Amino acid sequence: MKIDTLNDIVSLYARWGNVRYSEAITQTEHAVQCARLAERDSAGPSLVLAALLHDIGHLVDLDLKDGHEITDVDTSHETTGGRVLSGVMPVSVRNPIVLHVKAKRWLCSQQKGYFDSLSPASINSLRLQGGPYSDEEAERFSALPGFDDAIALRLWDDIGKIPDWGGDISEFEEILSHYFELLDARATP
Known part of the structure; x- marks a missing residue:
């Protein structure tokens, strides 16, 4: 799958965002909640977008498998997300997405x-992702560029699972457009 525009992202979430992902909320609700938590903590545009899009790899997997994501196998959704966003999002958005699973470890x-x-679902995915880091692995991870952003994203990911808090496709699209415009404005000389 190739994502080249914001419309491609919105279309993917419109198609698969109402799917629940081993939690009591939908993919879109989780994305919006994480982005709102990032806003609450005064994160910059790149990190708000990373919070919004951090699980896009799950939706790509759903799309490729016609709605049948395999939940007991780690599909490396963080790597998939970073890869599919490379045509539309800068590395400042993609890097925290790629690192958010390692941040949990x-x-x-x-x-x-x-x-x-x-949560029980997060514990199960941790097991599938390799479990907690050894001290040596943890030290190497903490030295990576973007470590702090990855940890912040991970913590919002853990909190952003509140049933009935809301977050629909129109709110998703509003957040995506607003923060992408802010990114674009910063890049323009």
Whole structure:
């Protein structure tokens, strides 16, 4: 699948965003909640967009498999997301997306009590993704560029699972357009 425009992103979410993803909310609700949490914490445009789009790889998998995502196999949705967004989003948006799964592994090994805060679905995906990091792996991860953004995104990802908090396709599209315009304005000399 190739994503070249914001319309391609919106179309993907319009098609598959109402699918629940092992939590009590839909993909679109989760995306909007994460973006709103990033806004609440005064994140910049790149990080708000990363929060909004961090699970786009799940929707790509759904699209490629006609709505049948395999939930007991780690499909590397973070890598898929970073790859499919490369034609439309800058690295400042894609990098936190690519790193957000590794951030969970880091937090589980380095932050006391973090593992206990995870939902059952998140614990299952952690197991499929390799489990908590060793101290050596955690040290290497914490030295990566974008480490802080990846951790922030991961924490919003964990919180943004609130049933009945809302988040529909029109709100998704509004956030996407607004923050993409802000990114574009920053890039224009």
